[in-house]
Amino acid sequence: MPAYHHGNLRATLLAAAERSLRRDGADRLSLRDLAREAGVSHAAPRRHFPDRQALLDALAESGFARLDQELRAALAAAGEEFGPRLHATAVAYLRFATEDSALLELMFTRKHREGADRLVAAAAEPLGLMPGLIAQGQAQGVLEPGDPQRVGIVLFATLQGIATLVNGGLMAPELLDGIVEIAVDQFIRGSRRR
Amino acid sequence: MPAYHHGNLRATLLAAAERSLRRDGADRLSLRDLAREAGVSHAAPRRHFPDRQALLDALAESGFARLDQELRAALAAAGEEFGPRLHATAVAYLRFATEDSALLELMFTRKHREGADRLVAAAAEPLGLMPGLIAQGQAQGVLEPGDPQRVGIVLFATLQGIATLVNGGLMAPELLDGIVEIAVDQFIRGSRRR
DNA sequence: CATCTTTGTTGTCAGTGCCTACTTTGTTTT
DNA sequence: AAAACAAAGTAGGCACTGACAACAAAGATG
Numbered sequence: 055m056p057a058y059h060h061g062n063l064r065a066t067l068l069a070a071a072e073r074s075l076r077r078d079g080a081d082r083l084s085l086r087d088l089a090r091e092a093g094v095s096h097a098a099p100r101r102h103f104p105d106r107q108a109l110l111d112a113l114a115e116s117g118f119a120r121l122d123q124e125l126r127a128a129l130a131a132a133g134e135e136f137g138p139r140l141h142a143t144a145v146a147y148l149r150f151a152t153e154d155s156a157l158l159e160l161m162f163t164r165k166h167r168e169g170a171d172r173l174v175a176a177a178a179e180p181l182g183l184m185p186g187l188i189a190q191g192q193a194q195g196v197l198e199p200g201d202p203q204r205v206g207i208v209l210f211a212t213l214q215g216i217a218t219l220v221n222g223g224l225m226a227p228e229l230l231d232g233i234v235e236i237a238v239d240q241f242i243r244g245s246r247r248r
Numbered sequence: 249m250p251a252y253h254h255g256n257l258r259a260t261l262l263a264a265a266e267r268s269l270r271r272d273g274a275d276r277l278s279l280r281d282l283a284r285e286a287g288v289s290h291a292a293p294r295r296h297f298p299d300r301q302a303l304l305d306a307l308a309e310s311g312f313a314r315l316d317q318e319l320r321a322a323l324a325a326a327g328e329e330f331g332p333r334l335h336a337t338a339v340a341y342l343r344f345a346t347e348d349s350a351l352l353e354l355m356f357t358r359k360h361r362e363g364a365d366r367l368v369a370a371a372a373e374p375l376g377l378m379p380g381l382i383a384q385g386q387a388q389g390v391l392e393p394g395d396p397q398r399v400g401i402v403l404f405a406t407l408q409g410i411a412t413l414v415n416g417g418l419m420a421p422e423l424l425d426g427i428v429e430i431a432v433d434q435f436i437r438g439s440r441r442r
Numbered sequence: 443c444a445t446c447t448t449t450g451t452t453g454t455c456a457g458t459g460c461c462t463a464c465t466t467t468g469t470t471t472t
Numbered sequence: 473a474a475a476a477c478a479a480a481g482t483a484g485g486c487a488c489t490g491a492c493a494a495c496a497a498a499g500a501t502g
Contacts, residue, residue, distance in 0.1 A: 079359050084457085085458080162416045162418070163415065170417075207410075212409055215405030218412060224371055236398055241438060244435060253497085279489080280489065280490080290489095294492085295450070300489095
């Protein structure tokens with residue numbers, strides 16, 4: 055570790071920020087704190103993140119990347135059948151979404167600012183998985199035909215909403231498994247081939 | 249208007265806070281700003297709100313009250329039939345939820361703090377409307393029997409999730425009406441009497 | 443009228459994000 | 473190899489914030 059040039063300050067800051075976010079939420083995350091923790095001066099982070107929001111955006115972006123990974127892993131582990139695949143995806147998403155509520159919030163609420171193109175692009179990746187799943191269900195003849203995009207949005211929204219309720223303390227986490235079951239069943243029944 | 253005693257500072261502050269929240273979001277809301285706007289000293293708000301979070305909580309609470317009003321109004325205006333009633337509720341909720349995204353966020357994300365009992369109680373009011381609706385659908389023979397509570401959660405979650413997607417810029421607002429349609433149809437089909 | 447409570451005021455403190463100017467280090471060019 | 477340059481740190485300052493304490497005015501209460 056060199057004295058002056060830290061070497062990988064950016065990564066160090068991001069790691070510390072991730073911990074801070076999870077523990078205390080985005081509001082309490084302080085750049086100066088992170089700098090202290092990394093052992094650099096208070097202005098050093100500025101070289102890597104033009105402002106606080108940029109740091110938060112980077113966290114959100116890496117969140118989407120991790121979400122994408124986890125969803126793909128869940129899908130890969132599930133079999134070929136549509137029902138189980140859908141169920142596995144739902145469970146994986148909710149695990150991710152309820153495990154770090156501050157991160158989820160960061161990922162899904164753009165705070166009154168324009169052009170977070172990079173973020174939207176990162177979000178498109180995992181969100182694009184849904185329509186794919188739907189299309190597969192349609193191809194297998196389980197679901198009725200229709201625009202996979204629109205149907206996928208509704209499905210995803212349901213999962214996202216459940217996560218919001220749990221994270222907001224409006225629904226007990228113990229109920230999660232049961233609710234997911236209901237949601238998935240209801241979705242399949244609601245759009246299966248007539 | 250008396251010179252020293254403002255008379256209704258609390259209400260004045262809340263009104264200004266509501267505007268500020270809607271325009272700039274909770275992050276940028278500044279107590280000192282509100283005080284300036286109300287023409288009082290920077291420490292005056294402290295007499296009415298012990299700290300910043302208390303002010304935000306009050307905003308969220310009044311948000312739930314207004315939501316409750318609007319949902320009830322929508323239900324009252326709808327007829328007796330279950331389908332239209334459900335649709336009206338969904339539309340009313342999404343109108344509320346997408347009209348002031350910062351408020352919605354405030355209402356549904358408790359920021360790492362315990363015992364916001366008052367808030368949870370305020371939330372229970374409008375959220376309790378859902379199971380009631382479901383029960384009615386069951387009584388009318390449109391929906392299959394089952395725990396209205398659990399089914400209601402899924403329904404509400406779907407709406408909440410749609411709002412999150414719109415507010416987060418991940419779904420175009422123009423698609424809203426169409427998506428609501430799909431969501432409601434799918435819900436009814438998914439849990440109607442077999 | 444005297445007293446007490448409520449609701450203001452002023453002043454202070456630690457902390458923050460952002461900015462500018464300067465310094466050190468590593469890289470590239472001549 | 474020396475010189476020029478870019479990248480990545482440091483130091484200090486600024487305006488601003490929320491919270492706190494001590495005090496003052498106004499109103500309510502005995």
